[in-house]
Amino acid sequence: MAHQAHAYHMVDPSPWPLTGAVGALLLTSGLAVWFHFHSTILLSLGLILLLLTMYQWWRDIIREGTFQGHHTPPVQKGLRFGMILFITSEVFFFLGFFWAFYHSSLAPTPELGGCWPPTGITTLDPFEVPLLNTAVLLASGVTVTWAHHSIMEGEREQAIHSLTLTILLGFYFTFLQAMEYYEAPFTIADGVYGSTFFVATGFHGLHVIIGSTFLAVCLLRQVQYHFTSGHHFGFEAAAWYWHFVDVVWLFLYISIYWWGS
Amino acid sequence: MYQGLRQLSRRTIASSARRQVENTVKEKQKLFQEDNGMPIHLKGGSKDAVLYRATMALTVFGTGYVVYSLLSASMPKKP
Numbered sequence: 168m169a170h171q172a173h174a175y176h177m178v179d180p181s182p183w184p185l186t187g188a189v190g191a192l193l194l195t196s197g198l199a200v201w202f203h204f205h206s207t208i209l210l211s212l213g214l215i216l217l218l219l220t221m222y223q224w225w226r227d228i229i230r231e232g233t234f235q236g237h238h239t240p241p242v243q244k245g246l247r248f249g250m251i252l253f254i255t256s257e258v259f260f261f262l263g264f265f266w267a268f269y270h271s272s273l274a275p276t277p278e279l280g281g282c283w284p285p286t287g288i289t290t291l292d293p294f295e296v297p298l299l300n301t302a303v304l305l306a307s308g309v310t311v312t313w314a315h316h317s318i319m320e321g322e323r324e325q326a327i328h329s330l331t332l333t334i335l336l337g338f339y340f341t342f343l344q345a346m347e348y349y350e351a352p353f354t355i356a357d358g359v360y361g362s363t364f365f366v367a368t369g370f371h372g373l374h375v376i377i378g379s380t381f382l383a384v385c386l387l388r389q390v391q392y393h394f395t396s397g398h399h400f401g402f403e404a405a406a407w408y409w410h411f412v413d414v415v416w417l418f419l420y421i422s423i424y425w426w427g428s
Numbered sequence: 429m430y431q432g433l434r435q436l437s438r439r440t441i442a443s444s445a446r447r448q449v450e451n452t453v454k455e456k457q458k459l460f461q462e463d464n465g466m467p468i469h470l471k472g473g474s475k476d477a478v479l480y481r482a483t484m485a486l487t488v489f490g491t492g493y494v495v496y497s498l499l500s501a502s503m504p505k506k507p
Contacts, residue, residue, distance in 0.1 A: 179467040182480065186487045193490045200497055209497060212490050219483045227468045233453065234460035235468075392451040 176237040183224040190216035225384075229401075233393045243400055250404045254411050257374070261415050264370065265422060268363040272427055279358065283427065288360050289352040290428040296347050297424045300340055304413045307336035311382070311406050318389070321396045330386045333409070337379035344372050364423060371415050378412045381405040 171177065193213030200209050232238035238246070272283040280286030291297060310333040317326035348365075355365040385402045388394060394402055460471055470476045 179469070181467070181469055182484065183469070186483050189487045189491055193494055196494050196498060200501065204501070209490075209494060212486065212493070216483065216486050216490060219479070219486070223469060223479060223483065230456075230460050230468055230471070234456045236457075236461075390449050392449075392453050 174239040174241050176231065176239075176242045178231070181224070181227065183220050183227070186216060187220040187224070190214075190220055229388070229393070232401075233388075238398070238400070243398075246400055246404070250407060254407060257411065261367070261370070261418075264363070264367040265418065268367060268423060268427070271359040271363060279360075283360075285358055285360050288357060291347065291351065291424065293420070293424040293428055296343055297420055300343055301416065301420050303336050303340045303343070304416050307333050307340075308410060308413050310336065311409050315402065315406055318394055318399050318402060319396050323389075326389055326394075327386065330382065330389060334379055334382050334386060337375055337382065337409075341372065341375055341379070344368070344375075367423060368419060371412070371419055374412050374415070378405070378409045381408055 190213050193209050193216060195213075197207070197210030197213045201207050271279075275281055275283045275285060284290050310329045314326050314329035314333060317323075317329055353361050353364070355361045382405050385394075385405045388401060460468070462471075464471075469480060
């Protein structure tokens, strides 16, 4: 076997970029076919393919890092840059929806009654469930930091407990938000108020679910002894993502729930 | 995920009902560092191959189906 004389990672040829690309193609055309022809087969196929791709791609990364030792310090630096750039792109994604919200709410049109909230909209009380949701996510930020320190100090059981608590708080947020969606006195079809509210909070909720899943994978890896006190970048990436989700909520809460009510 | 029941060590503060997970990282490291020329996505064994074949089958079928679907959607339908 030829040995590399450098610290970088030359990845084995992999089929997952292709399967992922086809999955994305199926997902997008499947969406269009569903809209126009009421058939969900393409959409479902795309979803399954994307899930299979994600599972196997990330499984392979764990093999390359934890089992083959390819994640040397320079490689880890690259992974850190990658995660930071990805989260930055997500910040810009949400910035768009905040732009839409402020565009409509700072200069409300006559069709809305010239006011914000628009005439006829009963907003949610920001000091009820939304405030609880804020507390839940802030608490989860504390527990994920506790988990990080536990991992760094080699406290296996504490890391497992605090990580589990973080995930449970994430589930609690999602549950509370789902109840709010069900009980809300307005829908996504209720003018620009409904659109901005549900699209912004909806995408945020999706990111909470993604973040909770990422943390759950980290919990499984922690239980299986993958993380060491000095090397646990997968967990750090999940924690960064989680903090990002928390910060987006704080902006949502202050802008849409509080100022916008 | 849980590899099986193990005897609880007296020094760990684990509840008496908890099962311990075995640390199999060393075995996995040996498996994935074996010099057998297998690419990472197949190096885990036959389960890898089954999952790969299933994924590729869906990919190929899906590509064909989406081309057919989009072509037929772009053709005018007879009344």
